[in-house]
Amino acid sequence: xxxxxxxxNKPPTPEQQRIKTMQSQVRQAQQRVKQERIRQxxxxxxxxxxxxxxx
Numbered sequence: 001x002x003x004x005x006x007x008x009n010k011p012p013t014p015e016q017q018r019i020k021t022m023q024s025q026v027r028q029a030q031q032r033v034k035q036e037r038i039r040q041x042x043x044x045x046x047x048x049x050x051x052x053x054x055x
Contacts, residue, residue, distance in 0.1 A: 012020065
């Protein structure tokens with residue numbers, strides 16, 4: 001016996017759409033923060049390497 005899940009095709013309400021948009025913005029901001037941290041770590045490592053190479 002199979003049970004099929006019923007999925008509604010109703011469009012989201014404006015409130016639901018706003019929440020989805022905000023959640024998306026949060027995820028994007030988290031990704032940007034993560035990328036910036038990686039970039040800063042790489043810059044720091046490159047500076048340390050250049051100091052070691054110049055000595």
